[in-house]
Amino acid sequence: MDLHLEKSKVKSQKSKVEVTGSKSETNRLLLLQALFPNLVLENTSNSDDSEVMQKALTITHHPSPITQKIDVHHAGTAMRFLTAFFAIQEGKEVVLTGSSRMKERPIKILVNALNQLGAEITYEENEGFPPIRIKGEKLTENKVSLPANVSSQYISALLLIAPKLNNGLELTLEGEITSVPYIKMTLALLEEIGIKTSFKNNTIKVTHHPSPITQHPITIESDWSSASYWYSIIALSEVGTQITLSSYKKNSLQGDSALVAIYKNFGVETVFNSNEITIHKVENFKPKTLNFKLNNAPDIAQTIAVTCFGLGIGCDLSGLHTLKIKETDRLEALKTELTKLGAEISVTNDSLHLKPHDLFKSGNSHPLEGCPKDGVATYQDHRMAMAFAPLALKVPLVINNAEVVSKSYPDFWKDLEQFGFIIKIA
CATH class of the missing domain: 3.65.10.10 (Enolpyruvate transferase domain)
Known part of the structure; x- marks a missing residue:
């Protein structure tokens, strides 16, 4: 099943999503x-x-x-x-x-x-x-x-x-x-x-x-890897946009809780309240290039790379050697799909380099404009589907074989619709 995604006309969202256990x-x-x-x-x-x-x-x-x-x-x-x-x-x-x-x-x-x-x-x-x-x-x-x-x-x-x-x-x-x-x-x-x-x-x-x-x-604490896609959505949204997720702990056992510190670089703040977190966009902060060593949290590399691309920011991500033997070779898959979208990107056995760009600058045409069925391939990898979905905030997008998200987050598309995304079968 291929899904067509596009941005809601609602300018700011304040929603709550229940994410199941890690x-x-x-x-x-x-x-x-x-x-x-x-x-x-x-x-x-x-x-x-x-x-x-x-x-x-x-x-x-x-x-x-x-x-x-x-x-x-x-x-x-x-x-x-x-x-x-x-x-x-x-x-x-x-x-x-x-x-x-x-x-x-x-x-x-x-x-x-x-x-x-x-x-x-x-x-x-x-x-x-x-x-x-x-x-x-x-x-x-x-x-x-x-x-x-x-x-x-x-x-x-x-x-x-x-x-x-x-x-x-x-x-x-x-x-x-x-x-x-x-x-x-x-x-x-x-x-x-x-x-x-x-x-x-x-x-x-x-x-x-x-x-x-x-x-x-x-x-069981809710899944921080699943939260990463919401961090990306908030980072790519307008200032003032926020969402509340449950159930999360400030002193988490999960390495992907590094999201809290990493996404401050994108103007996203996290507030812990009891067993919930509220993440909100507080400023448009756009450094030219960001560097992250992700040995301890390689599963969020796809999300971070796509966030950077959506904001026009460059990034150097390292410590990614385990991504070669996941559901797909995630580094090569990222390179292929981001290049299709207009990115300049290179990968090695354990790193990724993405150049800054201004593809989404007002007035610019984007490679996907006019051909929304030229979708993002997901390679039977749940994280490819969910990492790329937030880009629909920038350009209409088709996610191929979207059902693959059931591997880790079966309710993902339903939750995106609740937040305000327009989702149709392509």
Whole structure:
């Protein structure tokens, strides 16, 4: 389904949007809930990824003598976390598979680490890539090393199962660590349910926890990655425009909460009030070029790049090497789609450079004017669809395969209409 978006005639908006729980927190806690059933979860994510995760974990409640096949589709987090989870399910055998893109996303580093701990995991097709066959075992080893610059999901997958390993886990990270906030998020959630952890220098330790935990309700914070698109919308709107989002914490575990500081550069202020944030455009502040190192929050790189383009600002974004192995190669996808819109942009393996421009200056014609069906390709990537949507405030836009947003934010288009965007099927 392709959607045509354009700016509402309303000049200023004051709305409120309920954003469901963080996909990152939800998927971690769903796995922990499967290991410790007394966990009670509130405000879970309604994303496709979390639904896939929840459905896969229910298999443990239905013992089967035959090998069961689990398709995680595009859900990278589910693939990594479930690989570790099923590795410790003694007597159970599963085959984990996914979409054609998932079969191109590497998993060898995680599989090697689990096999070193005593797991039995083999490849069904290509060495180092899904689908994989997992025969659940009792893991006896408790020490393993990983390169520190790999996806934090590999690291978190190991940490989440650590309390159920007989001797806990001592994980050594070699080199400079990527996405530290996501590792700290995992450790904080373990601590919250009573698991002892430590993170000193490049060594992480998680203790064995044999007994059940006491009944423990956890309210999951809403997703900061989903909030990023609203930050972009406010940045591209007129001064005075604002929106309130719930439920968010000032001391968030999510790395993408860096949005609060980053978007001050675009004249956007954030006010915390109880469990809500109100973000509002307070000034038209337009630096020529902005520089951000996004090692700790790579998922908001697309949003920031598009915001800068919409405002005519240049940007240099670095620390983006993990974007090459996401739902698509996000750096190349950004380059292709922004170039189509008239941007001058270059990318490397871990960075993006966007030149300042005046395409949207009053009186200028834009590459999309007169051909609104020349839409933005989304590459089966939810973040491509949502990151580009705010540009409809500058020029009528078509988002191709718009349904892809269900991967993380199913209500996105409905919420945009509530805010005042005009949305039609193209």
